[in-house]
Amino acid sequence: MRNFDLAPLYRSSIGFDRLINLLESNQNQSNGGYPPYNVELVSENKYRITIAVAGFAQQELDITAHDNMLTVRGSHPEEQAEKTYLYQGIAERNFERKFQLADHVQVRDARLELGLLYIDLERIVPEAMKPRRIEILK
Structure with missing residues (x-):
């Protein structure tokens, strides 16, 4: 399992949008290395x-x-x-x-x-x- 649901983080964090976006974009990189x-x-x-x-x-x-x-x-x-x-x-x-x-x-x-x-x-x-x-x- 390589994908994580980050939705709970959006509900409970304020001011960490950039960090969460980094995690999501890193998770979705599909350039195959x-x-x-x-x-x-x-x-x-x-x-x-x-x-x-x-x-x-x-x-x-x-x-x-x-x-x-x-x-x-x-x-x-x-x-x-x-x-x-x-x-x-x-x-x-x-x-x-x-x-x-x-x-x-x-x-x-x-x-x-x-x-x-x-x-x-x-x-x-x-x-x-x-x-x-x-x-x-x-």
């Missing part, structure tokens, strides 16, 4: 997403960050001739993969090397949000 990816913790505030995009050229990939959502799309040109395969083990289909980013996480750079797309992220917490020590007056 293509393309495969890794999420790596590089250091305390740095992360790296690595996506296997073999067969895609740099101009066929699109990376967009908007409202804490990172979207990576890969699409082959429509004018490619249809091929007749005797066996096809390499997936070359178009894809769209979305990642929900936490607050204050920004995309630093992206690069394509040997069929792997590396996207570097960094959490930059504003000074006002960092904990600070309060001195006790005598």
